[in-house]
Amino acid sequence: MIRLVATLYALRTVWALCIAFALGALLMLFSGGNPLAAYSALINGAFLDYWGISGTLVKMSPILLAGLAVILSLRGGLLNLGVEGQIYMGGLFSSIVALYVTGLPTTLHLILAILSGALAGGAWGMIAGVLKAKRGVNEVIVTLLLNFVAINLVSYFAGGPMMQDGAPYPYSEEIPEGLFLPIILPMTDAHFGVVLGLLIAILLWVLLRSSTLGFSLDLVGRNPQAARYAGVDVGRAVILTMFLSGALGGLAGSFEVLGLKHRLYHLFSAGFGFDGIVVAFMAQLNPLMSVIAAFFLSGLKSGALMMQRAIGLESTVVDAVIGIVIICVAASQAFTFKADQWRAWFARRQRLNAALAVQSQEAK
Amino acid sequence: MVVPALRLHGVGKLFGEFRALDAIEMTVAAGTIHSILGENGAGKTTLMNILYGLYQPDEGEVEVFGQTVSIPSPRAALDHGIGMIHQHFMLVDTLSVVENIILGLPGQGMRLSLDEHSSKIDALSRRYGFDVNLHAPVWTLPMGMRQRVEILKALYREARIIIFDEPTSILAPQEVDGLLRGLRRLREEGKTVVLITHKLEEVAAVADRITVMRSGRVVAEQDVAGLEKSDMARMMVGRDVALSSYDVERPDPGPVVLEARGLAARNSHGALALKAVSFELRAGEIFGIAGVDGNGQSELAEVLTGILRPEGGTLTLNGADILPMTIDQRRHDAKISSIPEDRQHTGLVLDLSVWQNAALRDFRRQPFSLRGWLKPTRMRDIAADWVKRYDVRLRSLNQAVRFLSGGNQQKLIFAREIEARPAVMVVMQPTKGVDVGAIELIQRAILKARAEGVAIVYISTELEHILAVADRVAVICGGQFTGMLPRAEATVERIGSLMAGISETPEAP
Numbered sequence: 001m002i003r004l005v006a007t008l009y010a011l012r013t014v015w016a017l018c019i020a021f022a023l024g025a026l027l028m029l030f031s032g033g034n035p036l037a038a039y040s041a042l043i044n045g046a047f048l049d050y051w052g053i054s055g056t057l058v059k060m061s062p063i064l065l066a067g068l069a070v071i072l073s074l075r076g077g078l079l080n081l082g083v084e085g086q087i088y089m090g091g092l093f094s095s096i097v098a099l100y101v102t103g104l105p106t107t108l109h110l111i112l113a114i115l116s117g118a119l120a121g122g123a124w125g126m127i128a129g130v131l132k133a134k135r136g137v138n139e140v141i142v143t144l145l146l147n148f149v150a151i152n153l154v155s156y157f158a159g160g161p162m163m164q165d166g167a168p169y170p171y172s173e174e175i176p177e178g179l180f181l182p183i184i185l186p187m188t189d190a191h192f193g194v195v196l197g198l199l200i201a202i203l204l205w206v207l208l209r210s211s212t213l214g215f216s217l218d219l220v221g222r223n224p225q226a227a228r229y230a231g232v233d234v235g236r237a238v239i240l241t242m243f244l245s246g247a248l249g250g251l252a253g254s255f256e257v258l259g260l261k262h263r264l265y266h267l268f269s270a271g272f273g274f275d276g277i278v279v280a281f282m283a284q285l286n287p288l289m290s291v292i293a294a295f296f297l298s299g300l301k302s303g304a305l306m307m308q309r310a311i312g313l314e315s316t317v318v319d320a321v322i323g324i325v326i327i328c329v330a331a332s333q334a335f336t337f338k339a340d341q342w343r344a345w346f347a348r349r350q351r352l353n354a355a356l357a358v359q360s361q362e363a364k
Numbered sequence: 365m366v367v368p369a370l371r372l373h374g375v376g377k378l379f380g381e382f383r384a385l386d387a388i389e390m391t392v393a394a395g396t397i398h399s400i401l402g403e404n405g406a407g408k409t410t411l412m413n414i415l416y417g418l419y420q421p422d423e424g425e426v427e428v429f430g431q432t433v434s435i436p437s438p439r440a441a442l443d444h445g446i447g448m449i450h451q452h453f454m455l456v457d458t459l460s461v462v463e464n465i466i467l468g469l470p471g472q473g474m475r476l477s478l479d480e481h482s483s484k485i486d487a488l489s490r491r492y493g494f495d496v497n498l499h500a501p502v503w504t505l506p507m508g509m510r511q512r513v514e515i516l517k518a519l520y521r522e523a524r525i526i527i528f529d530e531p532t533s534i535l536a537p538q539e540v541d542g543l544l545r546g547l548r549r550l551r552e553e554g555k556t557v558v559l560i561t562h563k564l565e566e567v568a569a570v571a572d573r574i575t576v577m578r579s580g581r582v583v584a585e586q587d588v589a590g591l592e593k594s595d596m597a598r599m600m601v602g603r604d605v606a607l608s609s610y611d612v613e614r615p616d617p618g619p620v621v622l623e624a625r626g627l628a629a630r631n632s633h634g635a636l637a638l639k640a641v642s643f644e645l646r647a648g649e650i651f652g653i654a655g656v657d658g659n660g661q662s663e664l665a666e667v668l669t670g671i672l673r674p675e676g677g678t679l680t681l682n683g684a685d686i687l688p689m690t691i692d693q694r695r696h697d698a699k700i701s702s703i704p705e706d707r708q709h710t711g712l713v714l715d716l717s718v719w720q721n722a723a724l725r726d727f728r729r730q731p732f733s734l735r736g737w738l739k740p741t742r743m744r745d746i747a748a749d750w751v752k753r754y755d756v757r758l759r760s761l762n763q764a765v766r767f768l769s770g771g772n773q774q775k776l777i778f779a780r781e782i783e784a785r786p787a788v789m790v791v792m793q794p795t796k797g798v799d800v801g802a803i804e805l806i807q808r809a810i811l812k813a814r815a816e817g818v819a820i821v822y823i824s825t826e827l828e829h830i831l832a833v834a835d836r837v838a839v840i841c842g843g844q845f846t847g848m849l850p851r852a853e854a855t856v857e858r859i860g861s862l863m864a865g866i867s868e869t870p871e872a873p
Contacts, residue, residue, distance in 0.1 A: 210738045212728045219724075223713045228671065229704060230724045231692030 045306025066276025076241030082143025084273025085150030086249025121250015129242025193255030447518025652834030771802025
């Protein structure tokens with residue numbers, strides 16, 4: 001019996017999704033749409049056809065990396081809300097290296113472009129880490145506010161010094177074609193970034209699970225006082241966590257530019273950094289689970305358009321459905337499974353049954 | 365016959381199997397200052413929480429001014445005229461003094477008549493001599509003033525009995541005098557004051573009568589007049605001290621390993637908690653440090669293990685200065701092991717498994733890891749071996765340590781810290797909240813480490829446990845050693861008076 005409850009508990013994200021889709025269906029009924037048609041369009045459009053899958057994978061690249069960035073920070077006991085800004089910084093520095101560094105062999109140039117994106121994101125995240133470690137400044141606020149700085153910096157560069165002559169809209173020159181990330185599904189936009197994201201997810205999982213570095217970050221996240229007593233330099237761990245988390249965000253931005261946009265556009269990220277927070281919670285801070293969570297959320301986002309077309313609903317209704325999904329999943333994380341409590345409840349029930357049995361026998 | 369303000373008759377409280385209070389008998393005369401004295405964990409706070417309606421007694425009766433009452437909630441306690449000044453203030457920092465005092469006051473209706481209240485509170489504060497700026501926001505006030513706000517809060521609710529829980533623990537020395545004056549003033553005005561504390565000077569200064577508690581029982585109730593501080597200390601720590609309960613071989617200590625000279629350090633409030641502490645520690649020696657809790661013991665342990673930076677003094681290990689070393693270097697290069705005071709929040713990570721906690725000290729070293737990668741199989745094997753040898757009772761190695769009992773958690777920490785083969789061990793309150801069986805196992809483990817030549821600093825407030833294992837006992841009071849006695853001369857009487865701060869000339873080490 002306990003095991004059954006434990007299994008149901010382990011699947012709580014799934015239950016949350018079912019409830020969310022049921023609530024979403026109600027919402028669509030009220031707005032005069034057919035939820036069945038809408039959901040089948042969503043699933044078809046996101047997961048079941050070639051073009052749909054490619055669209056999902058395109059979105060999955062930044063969403064997965066942003067999710068990993070948030071997971072890493074939370075495992076280290078911090079909350080990085082600045083992944084969006086780190087994406088922008090990563091995109092900016094990757095474009096700068098791609099456009100203005102010349103005379104390098106293509107492969108080396110590509111690696112350099114990617115690395116500088118990661119470093120830029122890492123440095124941007126590290127600002128909050130240093131302030132937290134040295135001055136005790138709340139990292140949530142610092143990272144959140146630095147988002148606006150980064151977004152506007154990119155707008156300035158894309159619309160100013162780096163803007164292409166005669167462009168109708170703030171964007172830079174196109175980067176050299178040799179630096180485009182390879183396409184993984186022919187004839188589509190699905191690029192290699194998602195594969196790299198998958199590899200990084202596995203790497204992060206291994207790192208957190210079996211490296212001393214991962215163990216010490218985990219210690220700091222769970223109990224900084226005990227970590228300090230165990231000899232871990234907590235300040236250094238905080239700075240390192242924020243750097244690595246920011247670097248993952250920077251990679252997301254780098255892959256967006258090198259894999260998909262091929263230019264630095266202003267406002268090039270559609271809130272992927274914030275989607276990362278949703279992914280992190282859906283995956284319960286497990287890097288491997290985050291692959292599934294990111295795939296699912298990307299599918300939801302890319303299928304939303306199909307859903308909208310299929311039933312002719314306002315896009316706001318579709319956004320609301322996605323919002324309901326996120327709220328339900330987040331709420332499901334608030335439940336904690338207390339085996340002892342359940343055991344006590346079952347024991348109480350058994351006592352009651354026993355008492356009833358005795359009573360009914362006496363009655364005879 | 366005068367009706368007592370408070371009378372407890374056979375009050376008992378159980379937490380699961382643990383008997384926190386056992387047949388408490390106590391009478392507090394009206395208009396007196398009555399002090400409840402006892403070590404941490406003696407049951408003082410549990411008792412007061414019963415009086416304030418936070419806990420319900422499992423047995424016994426409580427009488428307030430002659431009436432048998434049940435106190436289901438703090439509000440009911442206030443209705444009976446019982447107010448409580450908690451150790452940590454219950455104030456809203458951003459509100460003004462007046463607003464804090466009338467917050468939650470019954471019978472206010474929908475209108476907020478601040479002016480009316482503030483003139484009444486002003487009169488009240490004049491009458492008792494508790495001057496406070498009534499319109500200042502609470503966060504701008506020093507701790508002593510905030511405490512006055514709490515007292516006014518209780519007085520404004522017409523409390524006749526006011527309970528103070530460790531009121532001086534967060535006050536600066538000059539504020540303490542002010543508080544003690546305030547307590548006398550309350551008595552003059554006919555209020556009954558119950559003062560929970562373990563600071564003997566305060567008791568000697570203001571209290572009329574004391575009740576001494578130990579392990580959930582009342583061991584004495586006496587008038588303070590004619591009572592020496594050393595008598596109180598002895599009643600607190602217990603008379604029935606069994607000397608030399610372990611018949612193990614005690615080889616003579618070896619050469620001096622650790623030498624501390626004039627160590628001084630500030631606590632987290634910025635007060636000088638450790639003043640010029642000096643000692644030498646030999647290999648294969650157990651150096652006990654006794655004293656009433658909160659007299660600089662934690663700071664001393666933290667300075668030795670590198671968690672706290674001292675203000676002054678030197679610390680050498682085999683002649684080499686170890687003060688600049690980080691915590692990690694002290695643990696591994698200087699080979700200092702430590703049993704922390706707070707095992708649940710410092711010594712362990714409660715949500716991690718037993719085998720992960722077993723590796724907490726040395727996970728970055730062989731054999732737990734190699735070149736930055738953990739070796740989980742080795743980690744489990746080692747943990748399984750320790751669990752067997754140190755008799756840690758558990759269901760599985762994968763179990764979170766949260767679900768182990770206090771004694772078993774402590775045994776796991778001991779296994780980890782002793783098996784690291786240290787040169788020096790700093791042991792802090794190892795037997796606190798641990799059952800008798802575990803205490804014996806822990807003390808035998810300490811004696812075994814001593815026989816293997818480990819130099820051990822054993823800090824505890826439990827005198828009988830120190831006397832059972834230590835070779836030499838120092839007494840710490842107010843951040844300095846008030847005496848240092850070899851084991852043979854360490855009698856309860858002498859240590860009791862040293863604990864009360866009556867200094868003997870420290871013998872030449």
